[in-house]
Amino acid sequence: MKLATWNVNSLNVRLSQVEDWIKKINPDLLLLQETKQENVKFPHESLDALGYKSIHNGQKTYNGVAIISKYELLDTQNNIPGFEDEQKRLIAATINTNLGKIRIVCIYVPNGQTVDSDKYLYKLNWLKHFTLWLKNEMVIYPNIIIAGDFNIAPQDIDCHDPEGWKNNVLVSPKEREAFRKIIDLGLSDSFRTLNPSEINYSWWDYRMAGFRRNLGMRIDHILVDKNLTDKIKISTIDKGPRNSERPSDHAPVMVEI
């Protein structure tokens, strides 16, 4: 099973790139973040024509998450239950595979803007409620995969300039602690587990020729239940789409299980 996560920074702009990438890579599951479109605009028909089911939890202008899948998507869930939130940042579904029933959770964690902002407090609060919900979800679903844009670089190796970014949003100790708490529920960061010392990034700033100079961060992750860790064959980041015209500032992160 090939699963990928990709922050597309507007599906309105990037749909043709997503379609091209699907045709080239042939993933079984593709999780999108920042679709930036209302549900009525989501291109279910185009994806259906490629052989995929799709579900979308979207809104105008900001946020928006989707799951695109060759498998039927069952027991779907939008947002964190019991957590009041106008922002569309989570979508989940269950699939039946030859590995058994797997719960798929696609998230777009808040950015946080700056560590002294209300948005940072919202980010930490969102992560707290997400973790509480996830703990219970993992009891219900022994096989779970959480993937998406976490907006957290878990370790210094995941940041091109740890000194320059010290205590900044994306790397601050409280965010890293929140990430650690998620991992400690019994999950593996698949890329880091499979590639313990590889320096690789999933996001580069549009400014300052960030991609050309490789001034990146690894903030998009695929967390896999420890039950499934041994079954992961490969975890990679595909920089191919960065060569497209008008690329997203994120690259797809992939696993084969």
Added chain:
DNA sequence: ATGGCGTGGTAGCCACGA
């Protein structure tokens, strides 16, 4: 590195991203 870019909504700059 603190800007510099990109997207979208709105009405021509502003919010927001990371």
